[in-house]
Structure formats: structure tokens, C-alpha cells
Amino acid sequence: MRKVYKKVSGFIIIVLIICGFRYIDGNTSIYSLNDKDKLVEVTNANGNEKILLVNEKYGLSGNYVPEELSIPNILFSNGSSDEEKHVARTVVNPLEELVKAGKKDGIILLGNSGYRSYKSQEDIYKNRVISQGKKLADAYVAKPGFSEHQTGLCIDITNKNGYFAKGSKEADWLADNCYRFGFIIRYPYGKKNITGIEYEPWHIRYVGKEVAKYIHDNRITLEEYLQR
Ligand SMILES: [Zn+2]
Numbered sequence: 251m252r253k254v255y256k257k258v259s260g261f262i263i264i265v266l267i268i269c270g271f272r273y274i275d276g277n278t279s280i281y282s283l284n285d286k287d288k289l290v291e292v293t294n295a296n297g298n299e300k301i302l303l304v305n306e307k308y309g310l311s312g313n314y315v316p317e318e319l320s321i322p323n324i325l326f327s328n329g330s331s332d333e334e335k336h337v338a339r340t341v342v343n344p345l346e347e348l349v350k351a352g353k354k355d356g357i358i359l360l361g362n363s364g365y366r367s368y369k370s371q372e373d374i375y376k377n378r379v380i381s382q383g384k385k386l387a388d389a390y391v392a393k394p395g396f397s398e399h400q401t402g403l404c405i406d407i408t409n410k411n412g413y414f415a416k417g418s419k420e421a422d423w424l425a426d427n428c429y430r431f432g433f434i435i436r437y438p439y440g441k442k443n444i445t446g447i448e449y450e451p452w453h454i455r456y457v458g459k460e461v462a463k464y465i466h467d468n469r470i471t472l473e474e475y476l477q478r
Pocket residue numbers: 399404405406452453
């Protein structure tokens with residue numbers, strides 16, 4: 251009897267969470283791709299823009315694979331696996347344009363890690379638990395399904411010396427210019443309480459030019475944008 255009660259209350263909590271999230275105000279609405287995947291739909295001047303939200307709260311299921319994964323025509327760091335060189339098709343042209351614009355300004359950007367499958371993230375997480383313990387793994391590695399890399403819509407950028415930190419000319423250029431090509435710095439400095447992730451100057455996420463400009467100009471995160 252106790253067990254049944256537990257199950258029922260668990261179910262009610264899940265329903266409340268799902269319904270609660272639907273109440274994000276304004277023009278934002280959400281629908282499920284499947285059981286776990288949440289696509290946040292935003293209405294803007296150009297009509298509907300669909301934005302996939304993945305963070306520590308909203309994850310993707312194991313079988314979510316972006317459509318038309320492709321390898322962009324950019325340079326990659328030596329350590330990139332074949333899988334990591336892929337991004338979703340919609341990201342290919344903007345990414346190539348971004349890298350080209352950098353080159354014009356004397357900035358050489360390399361791709362480091364784009365798409366990562368659920369399985370890859372699972373391996374990364376498991377290995378980290380084995381090497382450093384669960385506590386450290388939980389602090390630094392996204393659990394499978396909760397890494398934005400599974401969307402194919404983001405990529406970690408690096409430079410030739412592999413030191414991509416604030417103050418390096420490549421990281422500063424990326425922070426100032428990526429919005430012009432539809433990308434945002436997904437995990438800005440000082441926003442861990444909102445994004446759940448420490449500052450990562452190398453991780454850019456494609457959201458389209460209009461949304462990227464808004465987020466850049468207002469110095470906000472994707473989470474804040476979706477909850478305006
Ligand atoms: Zn990343």
C-alpha cells in the first residue's frame with residue numbers, strides 16, 4: 251500500500267513540474283519531442299523560432315539525435331574525435347562564416363568538440379566517476395542526456411595553443427562577435443546560479459541571429475531569455 255502511495259505522489263509531482271513549466275509567461279510555449287526532450291518555442295518578429303533547451307533540469311532522451319549531422323569546413327584541434335567534428339546542419343553555415351570572419355580579423359579559431367552522443371557522454375561521465383569519484387564527476391561533467399552537446403547546436407572552440415581563456419585574443423574576439431553569426435556564449439561569467447555551469451568562454455550555442463543579438467545586447471543567458 252505504501253509503495254502505491256509513493257508511486258502516485260511521484261506521478262503527481264512529475265505532472266506538476268511539467269504543467270508548471272508550461273506556465274512560462276509571454277509568448278513562450280513548450281511541447282515535448284518525446285518523453286524527456288523539451289523544445290521551447292519562442293515567437294519573435296520573424297514568426298516562430300524553436301529553441302531547444304538543455305540544462306541540468308531539462309534533458310534529452312538516449313535516442314535523441316539531431317537531424318542531418320554534418321562536418322563543417324573549418325579547422326579542428328588534433329584531439330577532436332570524428333563524432334565531435336559534427337554539428338546539426340543548421341549550424342554549419344553560420345559556423346563557417348564565423349570562423350571566416352575571425353580569420354579576416356587575424357583570429358584563428360579551431361573547432362574542438364561539437365556533437366556528443368548520449369553514449370559518449372555516458373562514457374565520459376562513467377570514466378570520471380571511476381577516476382575522481384561521483385561527487386567530483388557530478389560537479390564537472392554533465393550526466394548523459396543533460397549535456398547541450400547532444401543537441402548538435404553547440405561547439406567548443408579553441409585556439410592553436412589550446413589555451414582559450416578570457417583575455418586571450420581569440421576568446422575575446424569570440425565573445426564580442428559570435429552573436430553576429432547567431433551564436434551566444436552559453437555559460438557567461440557569474441551566471442552559474444542560472445545556467446548551472448561555470449563560465450566557459452569556449453562553448454558557443456547557436457540560437458539564430460535575432461535571439462543571439464538580444465541575449466548579447468542585454469547580457470543575459472538563454473534561460474533568462476526564455477523566461478522574459
Ligand atoms: Zn561545451
